[in-house]
Amino acid sequence: MQLPDALTIVVEALIAAIAPPQQIDPPTWAERELTVPDGPKKLEKWSRHLTPFVAEPLSHTSIDSPVNEFCVMKSAQTGFTTLMIAGIGHTIDIEPCDQMIVQPTDGALTDFNSKKLQIAIENSDALAKKVAPQTARSGKASTTYEKRYGACSLTLALASSTADLRSKSVRKAWCDEIDEYAEDLDGQGSPFDMIEARQESFLADGSWKRIYVSTPTIKGGSHIERYWEGSDKRKWFVKCPHCRDESGESSEFVFEFGPNFRYSDEWPYRAYYVAPCCGSVVEEHEKRELVRNGRWKATDPGPGKMPGYHFNAMSSPFVPWPKIAERAVKAGSDIAKQKTFYNLTLGLPFEMKGDAPDHVRLFERREDGLPRYRVPPAGLLLTAAADVQMRGIWYEVTAWAPNGESWTVDAGYCDGDTSSPDGEAFGLLHKATLGREFDDAFGGKRTLDALGIDSGYRSHVVYSWVRQNQRLHPDTGKDVVLALDGRDGWSLPAIGMPKLVDIDLGGHKIRQGCKLWPVGTWSLKGSIYDDLRKEGLKSGALRDPDGYCHFGTWLDMAYFEQITAEYLSDEKLRGRSRKVWKVRRDNHLLDCRVYNKALAEYLGLSTSTADEWAALARHRGLPVEVTKRDLFTPPEATPQPLPPPEADPEPVQGDWIGRRGRNWLR
Known part of the structure; x- marks a missing residue:
C-alpha cells in the first residue's frame, strides 16, 4: 500500500469517528x-x-x-x-x-x-x-x-x-x-x-x-x-370498512368497550364490533388490518395541552376480542375483578364507590345459626388480625371460603397495658387467638392459619411479640404470626414482600429480628365495602354471592359502626386532586377486617386452584363438597353444621364492644 493511500484511509476513519451521527427519527x-x-x-x-x-x-x-x-x-x-x-x-x-x-x-x-x-x-x-x-x-x-x-x-x-x-x-x-x-x-x-x-x-x-x-x-x-x-386526549381511530362520511372519506371510529362491542357470555365467547357510524359488523379477523391503518386524533385539542395517548386491548394486535369478552364475563360484579379488567384490559381508571355501607342494614341482616367461636362449614381458612392501641388491643377472627365468602368468628377488645410484649393486653390477645382452638362444623378443632398485628403503634413492642410467638404452620409452611404495616395508595398489592427490621426495645437491639409485611389498605377497603353491599339469601337472593360477608346475631351495633367507619373523599395534595379514605368514627375493627383479608390473600385466597382447595379440605377432615359451590347449588346442598355446643368458650374479656360506649379511647 502506498503512503497516500494509507493516509487517505486514516483520514476517512478519523472523519467517520468525529462526524456527528446521521440524524434519523x-x-x-x-x-x-x-x-x-x-x-x-x-x-x-x-x-x-x-x-x-x-x-x-x-x-x-x-x-x-x-x-x-x-x-x-x-x-x-x-x-x-x-x-x-x-x-x-x-x-x-x-x-x-x-x-x-x-x-x-x-x-x-x-x-x-x-x-x-x-x-x-x-x-x-x-x-x-x-x-x-x-x-x-x-x-x-x-x-x-x-x-x-x-x-x-x-x-x-x-x-x-x-x-x-x-x-x-x-x-x-x-x-x-x-x-x-x-x-x-x-x-x-x-x-x-x-x-x-x-x-x-x-x-x-x-x-x-x-x-x-x-x-x-x-x-x-x-x-x-x-x-x-390535562392533555389533548388522542385516541386511535380506524376507518370504517363499510361506509363513508359526507366528504366521501371513510368514516372513523375508535374500538371501545361498550354497547358496540357484542359478545357471547359463554365459551368460546364469540365477539364482534358494531360500527357506530353505520351499524355494520366488524369481525375479529378484520381488526388487525383496520388497526394497522389507523391514526391518532386529538379528541380534546386546546392551546397549551400536551399530547396525551390512550390505547387499550380493544385495538391491541396481541389480545383477541374473545379474550376480552371472557375477562368481562369472569369479572362479573366482583369489584376487585372489575378493577383489574378496567385497569389492565381497558386501560381506564376504575371508579370506587365512596359511600360507606349502611351499618343498620348490616345489623338487621345478621344470621341465626352462626354461634361465636364456631368455624362454619365452608370456612377453609381461619385468620385473625389485631389493632394495637395505647391501651388495649382490638381483634377480629375471620373464616374464609374459597369463593371469598367470610364469617366473623370472633371479635373483641383485650384491655390492658401495651407498652410491653409481656403486658396484660398481649396475654389476652394470645388467649383469644393463638391459644384458642375453634370448633368447626364437623366436630373437629381448628387453630389459626395466620395472625397479623398492625405495627403502626408500639412498633418495637409488636416486633418483639411477633418474634416471641413466631412459628411455621404445619399445613402451609408459612409464618403464622405477621407484623403488618398498612400503606396508603391505590396501586399497592393486598400484601407485599416483607423486609427484615431491627427490634429495639428496653435497651436491647436485635438486628433484622422481625419480618415486616406491607399491606395495601386502600384497595382492600374498597373491596371489603363492595362485599358488605352484596345481597344474599337473607335479602331474598337465590344464593349468597362470592365475597358475601356473614355475621352472627351475637354481634352488636357497635361492631357494624366500626366496620363502616370510613368513606372516600376528594382532597388536594400539593395542588393535585386525589381520592383518600376519611375516618368518621372509631375504625379499629375495619382495620382488623382489612388485615384479615390481606392475610387471606397471603394464604392464597385468590390464587389457590380448585385442586389445592380440595386437598386442603381433605387434609382438615372436611367434605370436599364445601369447595364446590356454584350458581345452581341450593343452600341445602352445603353440608349442615353440627348443633351448637352446650357451652361456648369463655370470652377473653367480660365487656363487649358496645358496653364501652363510643369513642371511649378518647
Whole structure:
C-alpha cells in the first residue's frame, strides 16, 4: 500500500469517528437497530407495521420534535414499554445526552434492566458499541444502575428514592408506571416535582423531554389519569370498512368497550364490533388490518395541552376480542375483578364507590345459626388480625371460603397495658387467638392459619411479640404470626414482600429480628365495602354471592359502626386532586377486617386452584363438597353444621364492644 493511500484511509476513519451521527427519527432508528426484548416478538426486529400506534409518540422523544412532554394511559401488554427502550436507544446512538428512567419499585427496576434494556443493548450493534460494559477497566464502566456512553449516561432510578431523584441534571426523563409512584416521599416532596427539578437547566433552550407512561388505577387517585385529563386526549381511530362520511372519506371510529362491542357470555365467547357510524359488523379477523391503518386524533385539542395517548386491548394486535369478552364475563360484579379488567384490559381508571355501607342494614341482616367461636362449614381458612392501641388491643377472627365468602368468628377488645410484649393486653390477645382452638362444623378443632398485628403503634413492642410467638404452620409452611404495616395508595398489592427490621426495645437491639409485611389498605377497603353491599339469601337472593360477608346475631351495633367507619373523599395534595379514605368514627375493627383479608390473600385466597382447595379440605377432615359451590347449588346442598355446643368458650374479656360506649379511647 502506498503512503497516500494509507493516509487517505486514516483520514476517512478519523472523519467517520468525529462526524456527528446521521440524524434519523426514532421510529426509523428502531426499525433499523432495535431488537424487541420480550413479548410475542422477542428477539425480532421492531416493526411499526405491527404496532403502528407506537410510532407517533416515539417520534416526540427526539429533540427535533417541538413536544416537550406527553403521556400514555394504556392497558397492559400493548407495546409501549418498547417505546421507552427505543427512545432510550435512539438517544444513546443519535442524540447522546444524560437521561433517566424512573421505575416505581426495586423489582420493577431490576426487571426493566435485566429483562428488557440489557437485552436490547446486547442485541443492537449500534448500542453494544457505545454503551460501556460493566467489565470495562477504564473507570467509565457501566453499572447496574447507570449505563455510560461517552461523556453521558442513563440513570436507572427508583421513584421511592430521594437520593436517586436528586441526582445530576438530565435532559430526558422517562417515567414508567407512574400510578405506582407515591404522592409524597416521607415529607420531602413529590417524586414528580423532584424529577422536574432535575431538568431545570434545560428549560431555557427547550430541549428537555419528559414522558409519562402507565396503566391507570383508581379514578380520582390516578397519576396518569391526571396527566391524561390535562392533555389533548388522542385516541386511535380506524376507518370504517363499510361506509363513508359526507366528504366521501371513510368514516372513523375508535374500538371501545361498550354497547358496540357484542359478545357471547359463554365459551368460546364469540365477539364482534358494531360500527357506530353505520351499524355494520366488524369481525375479529378484520381488526388487525383496520388497526394497522389507523391514526391518532386529538379528541380534546386546546392551546397549551400536551399530547396525551390512550390505547387499550380493544385495538391491541396481541389480545383477541374473545379474550376480552371472557375477562368481562369472569369479572362479573366482583369489584376487585372489575378493577383489574378496567385497569389492565381497558386501560381506564376504575371508579370506587365512596359511600360507606349502611351499618343498620348490616345489623338487621345478621344470621341465626352462626354461634361465636364456631368455624362454619365452608370456612377453609381461619385468620385473625389485631389493632394495637395505647391501651388495649382490638381483634377480629375471620373464616374464609374459597369463593371469598367470610364469617366473623370472633371479635373483641383485650384491655390492658401495651407498652410491653409481656403486658396484660398481649396475654389476652394470645388467649383469644393463638391459644384458642375453634370448633368447626364437623366436630373437629381448628387453630389459626395466620395472625397479623398492625405495627403502626408500639412498633418495637409488636416486633418483639411477633418474634416471641413466631412459628411455621404445619399445613402451609408459612409464618403464622405477621407484623403488618398498612400503606396508603391505590396501586399497592393486598400484601407485599416483607423486609427484615431491627427490634429495639428496653435497651436491647436485635438486628433484622422481625419480618415486616406491607399491606395495601386502600384497595382492600374498597373491596371489603363492595362485599358488605352484596345481597344474599337473607335479602331474598337465590344464593349468597362470592365475597358475601356473614355475621352472627351475637354481634352488636357497635361492631357494624366500626366496620363502616370510613368513606372516600376528594382532597388536594400539593395542588393535585386525589381520592383518600376519611375516618368518621372509631375504625379499629375495619382495620382488623382489612388485615384479615390481606392475610387471606397471603394464604392464597385468590390464587389457590380448585385442586389445592380440595386437598386442603381433605387434609382438615372436611367434605370436599364445601369447595364446590356454584350458581345452581341450593343452600341445602352445603353440608349442615353440627348443633351448637352446650357451652361456648369463655370470652377473653367480660365487656363487649358496645358496653364501652363510643369513642371511649378518647
